[in-house]
Amino acid sequence: xxxxxxxxxxxxxxxxxxxxxxxxxxxxxxxxxxxxxxxxxxxxxxxxxxxxxxxxxxxxxxxxxxxxxxxxxxxxxxxxxxxxxxxxxxxxxxxxxxxxxxxxxxxxxxxxxxxxxxxxxxxxxxxxxxxxxxxxxxxxxxxxxxxxxxxxxxxxxxxxxxxxxxxxxxxxxxxxxxxxxxxxxxxxxxxxxxxxxxxxxxxxxxxxxxxxxxxxxxxxxxxxxxxxxxxxxxxxxxxxxxxxxxxxxxxxxxxxxxxxxxxxxxxxxxxxxxxxxxxxxxxxxxxxx
Numbered sequence: 001x002x003x004x005x006x007x008x009x010x011x012x013x014x015x016x017x018x019x020x021x022x023x024x025x026x027x028x029x030x031x032x033x034x035x036x037x038x039x040x041x042x043x044x045x046x047x048x049x050x051x052x053x054x055x056x057x058x059x060x061x062x063x064x065x066x067x068x069x070x071x072x073x074x075x076x077x078x079x080x081x082x083x084x085x086x087x088x089x090x091x092x093x094x095x096x097x098x099x100x101x102x103x104x105x106x107x108x109x110x111x112x113x114x115x116x117x118x119x120x121x122x123x124x125x126x127x128x129x130x131x132x133x134x135x136x137x138x139x140x141x142x143x144x145x146x147x148x149x150x151x152x153x154x155x156x157x158x159x160x161x162x163x164x165x166x167x168x169x170x171x172x173x174x175x176x177x178x179x180x181x182x183x184x185x186x187x188x189x190x191x192x193x194x195x196x197x198x199x200x201x202x203x204x205x206x207x208x209x210x211x212x213x214x215x216x217x218x219x220x221x222x223x224x225x226x227x228x229x230x231x232x233x234x235x236x237x238x239x240x241x242x243x244x245x246x247x248x249x250x251x252x253x254x255x256x257x258x259x260x261x262x263x264x265x266x267x268x269x270x271x272x273x274x275x276x277x278x279x280x281x282x283x284x285x286x287x288x289x
Contacts, residue, residue, distance in 0.1 A: 006040040090272035091121040097129040097143040105234045147258035148200045155265045162284045163256040169245040173225035191227035193218045198230035
């Protein structure tokens with residue numbers, strides 16, 4: 001009878017797309033993983049994997065077995081992990097992927113400070129990601145994505161986190177030199193500073209004087225009179241208050257950008273992840289009110 005550990009090792013090998021990667025992820029020697037997979041094939045009486053120089057391929061039987069055991073193993077491992085940690089405070093490594101723009105906001109900095117203060121036993125990793133990533137394969141617990149970027153897997157949980165409002169801003173010096181646009185169509189004669197976020201909110205025929213995903217760069221350029229920029233209000237509120245930037249087209253209703261919280265579908269969410277979800281939702285609910 002094949003062991004649970006060997007079947008689990010087979011699933012890990014498929015997920016990591018190679019014996020070496022699976023061995024590294026599980027803290028085992030490559031030769032040991034290879035021997036255990038060969039023993040599993042011997043016990044089942046079927047070849048499951050075709051070994052090549054660089055990676056592995058599934059046989060027809062291997063593909064069938066993987067489809068049968070992948071989800072049940074996920075649930076079993078999650079249940080075991082939950083039972084082992086349910087009476088303990090959140091601990092271990094917590095990896096969170098966020099859009100670069102969000103990491104520049106005070107509200108997100110407060111989230112991280114709050115989490116670190118509450119759960120000192122968690123090793124927190126925050127990564128800036130512009131695209132959807134494979135959460136399971138990269139061992140990422142949560143990702144925050146703007147609505148125009150789809151997830152990689154349909155079974156990921158998707159929860160609305162925040163509608164991020166944007167405003168068009170410019171400096172006094174720029175407006176004095178180039179005038180104030182009164183409608184979106186006027187932007188064709190202005191120097192527009194753009195990011196991938198504003199591109200999804202402005203008309204497709206608007207051309208850009210400068211494009212960058214570095215929103216702090218766009219803020220600096222706008223404050224120094226180099227153009228008009230559509231930026232998250234969370235980032236520019238303080239500059240609007242000190243009058244180094246002015247809101248223009250304020251009667252224009254720009255579509256808000258929806259931010260979505262993504263995590264792998266699992267009935268037993270680890271406490272470290274559940275705690276982060278709760279803090280994010282509480283903080284952004286309060287911050288957007």
